[in-house]
Amino acid sequence: MKLRILNSGSDGNCYILDNGTDALVIEAGVKLIDVKQAIDFDVSRINGCLVSHEHGDHSKYVLDFMKSNIKVYASQGTFNRLSQKMKIDRYRDRLIGELQTGKQYQIGAFKVIPFDVQHDCAEPLGFLINHPDMGTTLFATDTYYLKYKFKGLNNIMIECNYRDDILQNNVMKGGIPPFLLKRTMQSHMSYDTCVSTLLANDLRDVHNIVLIHLSSQNSNSAEFVDGIRKATGKVVNAAEKGMILNFNRSPF
Amino acid sequence: MSQNQQTSQSLEAVKKDISAQVLAKVDTFQKSGELRIPKDYSPENALKSAYLVLTDPRSNLLAKCTKESVANALLKMVVWGLSPLKKQCDFIPYGDKLECTPEYTGNIVLAKRYGNLKWIKANAIFEKDVFEFHVDAETGCKKILKHEQSLDSIGSKTLKGAYAIYELNDGTVDVEIMSMIQIKDAWNQGAMKGNSPAHKNFPDQMAIKTVINRACKLLIRGSDDSVLYSGDENDDIDPIKREIEQNANVEEISFVDVVDEQAISSESSSEVVDTETGEIKQEAEPAKEEPKTESADQPSKPGTQQTMPGF
Numbered sequence: 001m002k003l004r005i006l007n008s009g010s011d012g013n014c015y016i017l018d019n020g021t022d023a024l025v026i027e028a029g030v031k032l033i034d035v036k037q038a039i040d041f042d043v044s045r046i047n048g049c050l051v052s053h054e055h056g057d058h059s060k061y062v063l064d065f066m067k068s069n070i071k072v073y074a075s076q077g078t079f080n081r082l083s084q085k086m087k088i089d090r091y092r093d094r095l096i097g098e099l100q101t102g103k104q105y106q107i108g109a110f111k112v113i114p115f116d117v118q119h120d121c122a123e124p125l126g127f128l129i130n131h132p133d134m135g136t137t138l139f140a141t142d143t144y145y146l147k148y149k150f151k152g153l154n155n156i157m158i159e160c161n162y163r164d165d166i167l168q169n170n171v172m173k174g175g176i177p178p179f180l181l182k183r184t185m186q187s188h189m190s191y192d193t194c195v196s197t198l199l200a201n202d203l204r205d206v207h208n209i210v211l212i213h214l215s216s217q218n219s220n221s222a223e224f225v226d227g228i229r230k231a232t233g234k235v236v237n238a239a240e241k242g243m244i245l246n247f248n249r250s251p252f
Numbered sequence: 253m254s255q256n257q258q259t260s261q262s263l264e265a266v267k268k269d270i271s272a273q274v275l276a277k278v279d280t281f282q283k284s285g286e287l288r289i290p291k292d293y294s295p296e297n298a299l300k301s302a303y304l305v306l307t308d309p310r311s312n313l314l315a316k317c318t319k320e321s322v323a324n325a326l327l328k329m330v331v332w333g334l335s336p337l338k339k340q341c342d343f344i345p346y347g348d349k350l351e352c353t354p355e356y357t358g359n360i361v362l363a364k365r366y367g368n369l370k371w372i373k374a375n376a377i378f379e380k381d382v383f384e385f386h387v388d389a390e391t392g393c394k395k396i397l398k399h400e401q402s403l404d405s406i407g408s409k410t411l412k413g414a415y416a417i418y419e420l421n422d423g424t425v426d427v428e429i430m431s432m433i434q435i436k437d438a439w440n441q442g443a444m445k446g447n448s449p450a451h452k453n454f455p456d457q458m459a460i461k462t463v464i465n466r467a468c469k470l471l472i473r474g475s476d477d478s479v480l481y482s483g484d485e486n487d488d489i490d491p492i493k494r495e496i497e498q499n500a501n502v503e504e505i506s507f508v509d510v511v512d513e514q515a516i517s518s519e520s521s522s523e524v525v526d527t528e529t530g531e532i533k534q535e536a537e538p539a540k541e542e543p544k545t546e547s548a549d550q551p552s553k554p555g556t557q558q559t560m561p562g563f
Contacts, residue, residue, distance in 0.1 A: 104507065115505055130507050145496040151506030185492050193496055200501035 001134035003157075003247040004038050006030045008212045008239035013058050013141065015157065015212075015239075017247060018045075019133045022109040025049040025065075026127070026139055026157075028072065029057045032064040046070050047108025048097065052117070052141055053124035054081035066091045073097040073107060075114070077123025099125060117143030120187045135205070135249035141213045144186055145193050149201045155247050158197065160211035160228070160238075161188035162218035170217055184218070191224055195231050203232055207251040212239040270319060274299060274326045288477070290365060293333040301337030302326055306350075313343055317350035325352040333365065334358045356461040359468035367420075367471030374416035374464050376456035380405035383412065385429060394427045407456075411435070414459035416467040428467035430459075438462050 006014035013029040016038055023039050023046045036043060051059050051074040062072050063086045074082070076098045083089050088096065099105060099114040106112075111130040116123070119142040126140040128150055135154030140146055142159060162184060170176045176184075189197070198209065209232060214221055221238035229236040237245060278295050281287035289295055306314040306322070314322060325343060329352045334340040340358035344351050354362065363369040377383045382400035387393070396415065415429040430438075439446030439462065451458050 102505075104509075111507055111509075113505060113507065128505055128507065136507060144492070145500040147499055147501070148503045148505045149501040151504055182492075193500070197501060 001131060001247045003155075003208075003210065003243075003245045005210075005212075005239045005241065005243040005245075006034050006038055007241050009214060009216060010057050011216075012060070013213065015139075017110070017129065017131065017134060017137070019131070021045055022047055022131065024107065024110045024129065024131075025070070026129075027051060027058045027141075028062045028065050029060055032061055032068060035065075036068075043068055043070065047110055048073055050074070050107075050112065050114075050125075050127055050129075050139075051078060052126065052139075053119060053121045054078045054085075055121055055142070058142070062086065063088055066095045069095070071095045071097055071107075073099050073105070073112070073114075075099055075101070075123035075125050078121075078125070081122045101125065115148055117141075118145055118147075118187075119143050120183065133249065134247050137247065138201075140189075142188065144189055146197050151202065153201060153203070153206050154249055155208045155210070156198070156201075156206055157210045157212050157239075158194055159189040159213040160191055160194040160219070160224050161213055162215045163191040163220065163224070166220060167215075167218040175217060184215075188213070188215070191219075191227070195228060198228065198232055203234060206232075206234055208245060208247060209234050209236045210239055210245065211236065214238055270314075270323055270326065274323055274330070277323075277327060278330050287331065289330070290333045292365075295330045298329060298333075298335050298337075299326060301335055302329060302343070305336045305343060311345075313345055313350060316348060317345055318348050321349040321351075325350040328352040332358070332362065334361060356464045356468075359465055359472065363468040363471040363475075366475035366477065367468065368422065368475070369468070369471055370419045370421050372416055372418040372464060372467060374414060374460040374467075375399065375401075376414045376459050377412040378405045378408045378456070379410040379412060380408065381412065385415075385427070394429055396427055396429075409452075409455055411455055411459055414456075414463040416460075416463045418467055418471075420471075428463055430463045430466065432459070435459050435462050438466070 001017055001019045004016040004018055006012075006016065007030050008015070013027040014035065015026040016035065017024045017026070018039055025035060025046055025048070028049055028051055035046075039045060048071045049062075049065050051062060051072055053059070053074075054077075059074075059078070059082060062082055065072055066088060072088075072095060074097075079088070079096055079098060097105070097107070099112075101114050101116045104111060104113050109131055113128040114125040115128065117126045117140060118124075121142075124142060126138070126143060126146065129137045129139060131137075136150070136152050137155040137157065138150050138153055139157045140159060141157075167176070167181065167184060167190075171178055171181045194211070209228060211221070211224055211228065214224065225236045225238050228234075235251075237243065275296065278287065278289070282289060303314070329336065329341055332341065332352075332354060334354060336343065338357065339355050340361050341352050341354050344353055360369070360372060363372070377399070378401065380402070382398060383396075384398040385394055385396045388395060396417070399415075411432050413429065413431040414435060415427055417425065417427050419425045436446055439451060439458070444451065446458075
């Protein structure tokens, strides 16, 4: 299984778990053409697209995805908000998969358990995803903390948006208005919370930790990767546009 | 006997009742922003120690005073941020009404907390002491030029007066000086009019309390509540951190039907298998079960699965 990162951050999010026959798209925040390109225009191998919440950087191109017959999975709250912005209702029967937290779904070859996360929007979700090739992957973005811990993880994609000191410094320098300080702290995951969240989980079988949704201003990817590598002893990458990583059940 | 037991039981009930009431009130006040409690003060601890004092059988104030006055006195104590066990405040009954009054130690606490007081030191001036002071004509501040004391002079029951020297956080040093006439006038305001055994036997200690109270009074009354607001920018952030600490990573989520797969690579997560199969079977099971889990994917989750056919 490969993880293809088409983009990560507030200018757009899209990740594809792809083993050449099955592909699961996570987030619809980049143009469909980019997705098609990443999977050699073999749209039929897309099992579905998970969308965490309705903010544009995660959902802007949902309608285009549906037009290409890709079923989109998200919470009811997210779909309600999306239907106010775009004409997705006509696909309700076929291409809208409403997810409820805590239940387990089979999406093509992937098993998915959606869970609630903490973000300033209608009904945001994180996902626990399993595929025989990949094992179990945690996907959590746009959440200032996770209520849950997860068993049997092999790969982790987790938001590491900002670090307190960088954020505070930017506010002091005036680059960020003070009201955004609170908003950021109450909607995105800090480096410190990311570390403590990772350490709260059993990481013994984890092969990859991918830090996603880094803030363009309030982060330092080199230091984040270095710090989390030291804290966890795992292979750590900060998500970058175009990055492709091996995402397997075993590290080999 | 049994009556005693009964009253002690009902006392216990009153205690719990008022404790809960006052704490609940403090809580609602704090939440609605009507009350700010100093950061270094624990209302819970103070309320607990208040009950120790109020239920002291020698005075038994909790039984004597009305519930409302007790609740009000306790609330007053919390608003001031004083601890009765440290004798920072006293509970005094007026008939069946309980009142909470700050002790001189409490006044020091308040003056330090709100009035920028850095330290305060008070001395009694005995009859045979040599004492000289000077008032600065420009600032009105008093300055002690000489205070000579000897073992012969201290301990005399006759006092000339008392003074308290104090420094504020900005470095200002000032003195409060009171003559014995002033001190006695102050005592006359009290219920015992300065005739209590304490006043008679330890006039120097009582005089020191009086002069400290006077020194602190102006500092306290002339203070603002800025202390309560220090670090205010962080007030919105602390609750977020608290929320994260309290709620993060508590519940556990995992794929029930792929636990077996994981059990092969890590023996740690064998609990589920344990309950179903027992320990000996476990070793043989995973090898057999691995292909089974895949085929069993679809029907394995009761009623919750949605199947998404490939395109």
